[in-house]
Structures are given as C-alpha cells and as structure tokens.
C-alpha cells in the first residue's frame with residue numbers, strides 16, 4: 427500500500443501511531459490498548475459498553491457509541507483525523523448465546539461492521555485489523571489448522587465472523603481498504619500488570635467455569651466426552667491474552683509491509699499457541715496450580731459446539747514475527763489472579779446491560 431501510517435510522533439523506537447480500538451473497553455480490546463500504550467502508541471476507544479467496561483479505559487480517549495451508529499463513528503473520526511490504524515474487536519462472542527439470539531449476533535457483528543467500514547472508507551481510514559476467530563475452521567483430521575484449512579462455521583457466532591471476513595475481503599478488493607483478520611484461538615489470562623482482564627462475573631468459557639466450580643466447591647461439568655479427540659473431551663488452543671495483544675502491536679507496526687505491492691488486500695493470520703489442550707487436560711493443568719482439586723462430571727454437548735482445533739503453520743511468525751510465549755500454567759495463574767482482582771475493581775456486573783438498554 428502506498429500510504430504511510432499517520433504518525434503522531436517519531437522516537438528512537440520507530441513511528442508512533444494513533445489507533446482507534448472499536449470494542450476497546452472489552453477483554454481483548456482493553457488488553458490490546460495497554461500493549462499499544464506501553465509501546466508508546468496512542469489508543470482511542472469507541473465502545474457501546476454493552477459488555478465492555480468504562481473502568482478499562484481510564485486515562486485514554488474514550489467515546490461511548492456503537493460501531494453501527496454512523497453519527498457516533500463520524501464524530502469519533504472527525505475528533506481524531508490522525509487515526510492511522512483501526513483495531514476492530516467490537517462483537518458479541520459467546521457461542522451458546524449466539525444459538526439462542528442469532529438476530530442480535532448478526533446485527534451486532536455483521537450489520538454494524540458494514541456500517542462501520544462504510545464510515546471508515548468515507549473518512550479515508552484504510553488500515554483495519556479485524557478480530558476474527560478460530561471458530562470458523564471446519565474440524566479436520568488431527569484438528570490442527572492453518573490459514574488455508576477448510577472453513578465451516580458451526581454456530582451463528584462463527585458464521586458472523588466468517589461472513590465479516592468475506593465481506594471485508596470483497597470490500598478490500600474494490601477499495602483502498604486493507605484488512606488483516608487475526609483469527610484468535612481461545613484467549614485466557616489477563617494483563618500481567620492486572621490493569622484489565624475478563625470483565626464478566628459469570629463467564630461461560632471453560633476456564634471461567636472451572637474457576638467458578640473451584641470457588642463453589644462443586645464438580646466442573648465437561649460438555650461431552652464423545653468428541654473425536656484423544657480423551658473424548660473438546661480440544662482447544664489456549665493462548666494468553668497478553669500474547670494476543672502483542673500480536674496486535676506487531677500487526678500494527680508491520681501493517682504496510684504485509685500489504686506491500688502485490689499482496690492480497692485481505693490477509694488472515696492464526697493466533698494460537700500451537701498446542702491443543704483437551705478439556706480434561708485443562709482441568710489437570712488447573713488442578714496443578716490450585717490448592718484443592720476440582721472434580722469433573724459429564725454433561726451433554728452444548729448447542730453449536732465443535733470438537734475444536736489448534737493452530738498450525740508459520741504465517742504469524744513470518745508476517746508478524748510473533749509466536750505465543752506464555753504457557754498454559756501462566757494463563758491459568760493470571761486468570762485466577764485477575765478473578766480475585768476483578769471483584770475489587772468492578773464488583774458485580776449483572777445489571778449492566780439492562781441499565782444501558784433501559
């Protein structure tokens with residue numbers, strides 16, 4: 427791409443860029459914002475606070491608004507005409523929830539993204555880093571997937587991510603837009619400095635449920651022991667959220683090199699640890715770091731669930747110079763540390779969505 431980043435400062439470390447983070451009050455977006463801030467860049471946040479937290483944006487420019495609200499996006503882009511790159515992590519993300527509320531998911535993840543990109547193009551903002559998901563891969567033999575593996579969305583949530591990737595690729599093919607889709611595997615952990623972490627009090631993901639079971643002293647429900655994996659439980663690739671945040675930093679700094687002349691205008695990159703971990707292995711790793719072990723009980727498969735996948739291949743290393751550095755035990759320990767801190771920092775969140783809606 428011909429244009430160079432909109433530079434807000436030049437230091438000995440390189441170019442510093444103002445970055446719009448849509449969904450920057452959420453778990454991943456706020457962690458990305460911290461990693462960019464630590465590296466000297468300037469994140470500005472647009473978030474509707476349906477699931478995000480204002481507390482996660484202290485000390486940085488913040489605008490309350492939805493990415494699907496053209497007026498809010500226009501206001502933001504007029505206020506910050508020097509935005510060089512956009513990180514788009516604004517989405518609803520829970521697989522079972524998406525099965526129950528597909529209309530909400532398509533509206534929030536697909537329709538709103540279309541409006542958002544329309545406004546970005548209108549304002550001449552052409553660098554987009556999109557939060558995609560490993561949930562879009564079709565499960566294959568061995569469960570290891572690279573970016574060329576077949577895609578098959580098994581839930582409305584996954585469909586929204588797949589549709590948006592394809593939509594962005596089509597738009598990029600006929601416009602100056604350049605899109606890097608980062609396909610996250612399963613994020614765990616928290617900012618190692620404990621500034622932010624998972625905001626929800628009652629998480630639905632496996633490690634969150636495991637922590638709740640541990641705290642309540644009840645068995646952890648394993649959703650299905652008949653998956654085609656080595657022990658029958660679902661397999662995932664757990665990647666530390668700080669490693670993900672660092673990948674965004676690398677993506678931002680290498681963006682124009684990735685899209686140098688001749689490259690496709692949409693590029694997808696897997697962000698995983700490269701290691702598959704089954705639910706039963708996750709429980710064993712968890713029990714190795716806690717005082718008293720959690721027992722397990724078998725429960726039915728969840729709607730929309732899949733056997734799972736882990737990241738394979740070298741694209742993240744080649745394009746971003748990135749690989750995951752933090753191991754599963756560190757991710758579990760940081761999740762546990764954040765779980766305690768979250769309560770002191772945020773308190774209970776359950777009424778949040780209703781308050782905002784009402």
Ligand SMILES: O=c1ccn([C@@H]2O[C@H](COP(=O)(O)OP(=O)(O)O[C@H]3O[C@H](CO)[C@H](O)[C@H](O)[C@H]3O)[C@@H](O)[C@H]2O)c(=O)[nH]1
Nearest residue numbers: 519520521559560561611630631632635647648649660705
């Ligand atoms: O109480 C639980 C919760 C989960 N699981 C199992 O644990 C595995 C992982 O489930 P998660 O809910 O932790 O993760 P998912 O892969 O289903 O979904 C998450 O990871 C995806 C990426 O693959 C998307 O990012 C998505 O938004 C996010 O919810 C699955 O086999 C699931 O059946 C249990 O056994 N018990």
